Amino acid sequence: MNVAIIGGGAAGLMTAATILEKNSEINIFLIEKNNGLGKKVMISGGGRCNVTTGIRDVRTVLTNYPRGSKFLSSAMHQFSPRDIYEWFESHGVPLKTERDARVFPQSDNGKDIVAVFEQLFRHPNIHVLLNTSVTQIKKDKKGFQIFFKENETPLQVEKVVLTTGGQAYRHTGSTGDGYTFAASLGHSITKLTPSLNAFFTKETWPAQISGLSFSKATITATCSKPISFTGPFLFTHKGLSGPAIFALSSLITFEWDDSKQPLNISIDLFPDISEDALRHKIETVIASNPKRNWLNTMATIIPKSLALIVCEKLSLSPEKHTGDVPKKDLIRSLSWIKSIPLHVKGRDAGDEFVTAGGVELTEVNPSTMESNICPGLFFAGEILNIDGFTGGFNLQASWATGHLAGENIG
Numbered sequence: 038m039n040v041a042i043i044g045g046g047a048a049g050l051m052t053a054a055t056i057l058e059k060n061s062e063i064n065i066f067l068i069e070k071n072n073g074l075g076k077k078v079m080i081s082g083g084g085r086c087n088v089t090t091g092i093r094d095v096r097t098v099l100t101n102y103p104r105g106s107k108f109l110s111s112a113m114h115q116f117s118p119r120d121i122y123e124w125f126e127s128h129g130v131p132l133k134t135e136r137d138a139r140v141f142p143q144s145d146n147g148k149d150i151v152a153v154f155e156q157l158f159r160h161p162n163i164h165v166l167l168n169t170s171v172t173q174i175k176k177d178k179k180g181f182q183i184f185f186k187e188n189e190t191p192l193q194v195e196k197v198v199l200t201t202g203g204q205a206y207r208h209t210g211s212t213g214d215g216y217t218f219a220a221s222l223g224h225s226i227t228k229l230t231p232s233l234n235a236f237f238t239k240e241t242w243p244a245q246i247s248g249l250s251f252s253k254a255t256i257t258a259t260c261s262k263p264i265s266f267t268g269p270f271l272f273t274h275k276g277l278s279g280p281a282i283f284a285l286s287s288l289i290t291f292e293w294d295d296s297k298q299p300l301n302i303s304i305d306l307f308p309d310i311s312e313d314a315l316r317h318k319i320e321t322v323i324a325s326n327p328k329r330n331w332l333n334t335m336a337t338i339i340p341k342s343l344a345l346i347v348c349e350k351l352s353l354s355p356e357k358h359t360g361d362v363p364k365k366d367l368i369r370s371l372s373w374i375k376s377i378p379l380h381v382k383g384r385d386a387g388d389e390f391v392t393a394g395g396v397e398l399t400e401v402n403p404s405t406m407e408s409n410i411c412p413g414l415f416f417a418g419e420i421l422n423i424d425g426f427t428g429g430f431n432l433q434a435s436w437a438t439g440h441l442a443g444e445n446i447g
């Protein structure tokens with residue numbers, strides 16, 4: 038049997054490896070338009086490759102997918118983060134789990150992950166076709182015909198796996214071609230939008246404290262209803278970034294149209310302390326030293342650079358003795374840091390990590406990854422309408438769906 042896997046990213050690599058390990062008699066054609074495999078795998082996690090998550094409970098893992106968690110359940114139970122961890126270690130790549138539960142190769146080098154596959158693919162029945170762009174796929178009586186940009190004779194195969202990814206970071210080769218192929222074979226593609234991106238703010242003051250990070254804040258976006266996420270974030274020279282911002286961008290991605298109007302957001306730097314309790318805390322500081330200036334008093338609860346911004350925004354004198362600051366100004370300052378107002382004017386489009394949306398999940402069998410519409414056609418990875426938060430969840434989904442597709446073909 039001949040099988041074509043279109044796209045040599047995480048999903049395609051795992052599909053090919055699984056077929057090979059399950060049934061090495063099958064002729065596999067792994068077709069990749071780039072001059073090498075796993076380009077995105079290598080740049081993911083800042084080049085370190087955040088392979089998966091260290092969270093072991095699969096149900097908890099599934100809560101990290103704003104779209105596709107139910108569909109993913111079967112694939113994820115069959116090839117869980119624990120299984121991925123063991124798979125890579127048993128293939129010679131020692132891994133480590135960091136404090137925030139992200140899993141990386143001990144070498145901190147994504148190339149080691151791709152090298153596992155390159156090694157496995159030195160098998161006579163796997164044909165890795167690099168620098169080869171698929172342009173069209175046609176269904177016929179014998180299976181499928183795969184057409185190439187290079188105008189070569191079409192390749193005849195019995196089964197096809199579409200692992201062409203989404204359309205994020207297009208320079209890595211993921212240009213959304215798979216959506217066209219899937220549609221031509223009868224599939225619906227849901228609305229596509231960037232997800233996991235930084236926010237650019239209308240306000241320019243974040244640039245003054247660019248790099249300042251907080252380990253926990255609640256960030257709320259006002260869409261048709263308020264949507265919040267609590268986690269780490271940082272100010273950047275253009276606005277906001279970090280895990281909580283990425284997660285929020287993912288949650289609002291279909292709720293907000295950035296071409297229309299800015300998105301109102303507010304940041305609570307003390308999500309676990311009420312405003313009253315915070316006031317009580319600072320009043321104790323004031324009582325102990327009423328001569329301390331207002332800037333230094335504020336700096337007992339927030340970084341001084343941000344305290345300066347509070348003074349600037351609320352037109353308060355940073356030099357004033359705290360004892361002389363009117364209570365209403367104290368309350369205004371605390372309200373501000375409990376609800377920092379900002380307006381997002383755009384997302385970091387083009388630099389998003391994943392595409393939200395994709396092949397309609399009701400048209401794919403979640404237990405096999407085979408199309409319900411076109412027998413012999415399989416899907417895996419980001420091409421599907423599945424996307425997760427940062428932290429290894431997207432690669433995990435690609436490995437798991439690729440493994441399931443491979444198991445069923447093998």
Ligand SMILES: Cc1cc2nc3c(=O)[nH]c(=O)nc-3n(C[C@H](O)[C@H](O)[C@H](O)COP(=O)(O)OP(=O)(O)OC[C@H]3O[C@@H](n4cnc5c(N)ncnc54)[C@H](O)[C@@H]3O)c2cc1C
Pocket residue numbers: 043044045046047048049068069070071075076077078080081082083086087088089169170171172200201202203205206209210211212213214215389390391417418419420428429430431432433435
């Ligand atoms: C900068 C960045 C950092 C990231 N970091 C992480 C992270 O740390 N952890 C995590 O879990 N996720 C991360 N992600 C997301 C994750 O990398 C992707 O979700 C995942 O790699 C998707 O895998 P895939 O195999 O489905 O698609 P892709 O990796 O996009 O692979 C698709 C492949 O198909 C090829 N292709 C497309 N069309 C054709 C065609 N017509 N003919 C031939 N070949 C074709 C492409 O060249 C590409 O190589 C990151 C993403 C980015 C952009």
